[in-house]
Amino acid sequence: MNLKQTNFIDLRDFGKGELEHLIRLAEEVKSGQDREQYLLDKYIGMLFTVPSTRTRISFQVGAHQLGARAEHYNGAELQLSNQESLKDTAAVMGRYLDAIIVRLYDMNNYGWGREGLHTLAEYSRVPIINALDDKDHPCQVMADLLTLKEKFGETYKEKKVVMAWGYTKRQKSLGVPHSLMTAGSLLGMNLRFAHPKGYELDEEYLSFAHDAVKQSGGAIEFSHDLREASEDADVIYVKNWKSLTLTKEEDSKYREEIKADWCVSGEHFQRANPGAYYMDCMPFIRGEQVTSEVADGEQSIIYDQAENRLHMQKAIMASFI
Numbered sequence: 163m164n165l166k167q168t169n170f171i172d173l174r175d176f177g178k179g180e181l182e183h184l185i186r187l188a189e190e191v192k193s194g195q196d197r198e199q200y201l202l203d204k205y206i207g208m209l210f211t212v213p214s215t216r217t218r219i220s221f222q223v224g225a226h227q228l229g230a231r232a233e234h235y236n237g238a239e240l241q242l243s244n245q246e247s248l249k250d251t252a253a254v255m256g257r258y259l260d261a262i263i264v265r266l267y268d269m270n271n272y273g274w275g276r277e278g279l280h281t282l283a284e285y286s287r288v289p290i291i292n293a294l295d296d297k298d299h300p301c302q303v304m305a306d307l308l309t310l311k312e313k314f315g316e317t318y319k320e321k322k323v324v325m326a327w328g329y330t331k332r333q334k335s336l337g338v339p340h341s342l343m344t345a346g347s348l349l350g351m352n353l354r355f356a357h358p359k360g361y362e363l364d365e366e367y368l369s370f371a372h373d374a375v376k377q378s379g380g381a382i383e384f385s386h387d388l389r390e391a392s393e394d395a396d397v398i399y400v401k402n403w404k405s406l407t408l409t410k411e412e413d414s415k416y417r418e419e420i421k422a423d424w425c426v427s428g429e430h431f432q433r434a435n436p437g438a439y440y441m442d443c444m445p446f447i448r449g450e451q452v453t454s455e456v457a458d459g460e461q462s463i464i465y466d467q468a469e470n471r472l473h474m475q476k477a478i479m480a481s482f483i
Contacts, residue, residue, distance in 0.1 A: 165481045169283050171276075171292040173300045173344040174370055178378065181304070181345060188308050188470070188477035199229030200480035206230050207255055209282075210265040210293065211237040216444060216468050217293045217301065217475075221263055224476040230483075232263070248281045256286030261483040267296035269333055269404060289482045297364065299337030302443050303345050305474040309467050310397070313439060319351045319380070321396035322435075326388055327357035328451025329421035333404035333413055338443055340367045342399075343382065347371035350378035356391035357384075358420050360405050388423060392430040399441035400426050400451050427453045431461060439463050 163183045173181070190196040206225050210218060218234060225232035237243055242251055255262055262282060267275035275295035283290045292300055310318040323346070325339055339355065340363060346353040347370070355363070362368075371382055385391040392398060405413045431438055440452070440462045448454040456462065 166483070167289055168482055169290045170300060170478055170482045171279050171283070171290060171295075172298050173303070173341055173348070176348075178348050178350075181307070181348060184304055184474065184477050184481060185308055185311060187481065188304075188474045189311075191476045191480075192470075192473040198480075201225060201260075201483055202229035204230035204260040204483060205258070206232040206261045206263060206479075206483070207259040208232055208234040208263045208293075209237075209240075209255075210234060212265055212267065214265055214293070216471050217265065220471040220475055221293065221479075224472050224479060228476055228479060230260075230479075248278055249285050252282040252285035255282075256288045259286075259288055261289040261291065261479070262286055263291045263293050265293040265295070267294065267335055269296075269335070270410060272296050272404075272406060291478060291482060294335060294337050296335050297337060298341045298344075299335065299443075300341050301471065301475055301478060302338055303341035304478065305470040306342065306399070306441065306443070306467060307345060307349075308470045308474050309441070309463060312466070312470075313463065314396070319349055322352050322354060322394055323397040323399060324354045324356060324391050324395040325399045325401060326391060326426060327361055327424055328400040328402050328426060328446070329417055329424040330402040330447065330450050331414075331417075332402070333410065334402045336363060336403045336406070338401045339363055339403055343367055343371045344374075347374035347380055347382060348378060350375070350380040352381050354383040354385060354391055354395070356388050357386065358416075358424065359386050360408055360416065361403065362406070364406060388426070388430065389433060392433040395434040395438050397439045397441055398426055398430060398434060400446070401443060402451060421450075425449070425451060425453065426456055428455050428459075431456065437461075441467055444468060
């Protein structure tokens with residue numbers, strides 16, 4: 163399967179076969195079966211305009227292990243901070259680099275980050291890898307799929323995975339729920355999304371998933387009650403995201419009013435299936451979206467998730483650059 167020199171921005175651009183290929187390659191990379199230095203002597207730019215821990219470090223380490231060098235730049239270091247256009251920045255970076263890994267979004271301007279990624283792709287003419295924008299986080303979700311397959315084997319698509327909105331003071335990107343919905347609908351997974359009213363996902367992703375599950379045989383459900391949604395869950399995956407319909411001020415006020423109902427605790431795992439796992443892409447604050455009891459308990463696989471960012475992102479870089 164040849165994906166070389168293409169962009170990895172939105173999982174809706176791919177099919178079931180491409181997603182399963184990435185999972186298999188990540189398994190081989192992690193097991194040590196595949197030690198090929200796919201990116202020997204490549205130079206990769208990392209343009210991150212917002213903070214990152216797991217994504218940034220895992221990409222830098224992974225690039226090095228594949229024979230490449232990955233250099234990080236933030237917006238303040240570049241002439242973007244002096245109002246140079248993203249078009250000109252992209253055109254120049256493309257002359258120097260073999261690929262650009264990008265984290266770009268503005269929580270006050272939904273869609274701005276995606277427009278920026280498309281500008282970078284158009285004018286740099288090198289592969290663009292989305293390391294989180296306002297609409298998608300494909301690298302995170304592909305690593306999550308690897309983690310689910312490790313825990314459940316080939317039956318992971320049959321397990322009930324609940325993505326639950328969790329309270330945080332900070333408003334966050336919709337990237338993870340959108341990408342999970344896309345991947346799950348393509349692969350035929352059994353997903354349930356739980357969120358308060360007012361935090362519905364983008365209609366374009368809902369429409370895509372609705373059509374995709376007709377072909378894949380998957381199932382996608384929605385609930386506005388976290389306790390109800392936890393029933394018979396095999397995984398409870400907690401993530402916060404912003405409202406697309408409330409103003410920033412309205413969102414901030416509303417989430418404070420409902421926070422007591424949207425913190426995952428041991429009570430929710432008592433409703434879940436025996437042996438259910440807790441997932442979280444991190445970062446999180448204990449006591450906000452999840453209790454310490456759950457985050458640090460035996461059901462928590464958050465560090466396995468974090469480790470798999472490295473292996474999956476190596477597979478992504480090896481495939482697309």
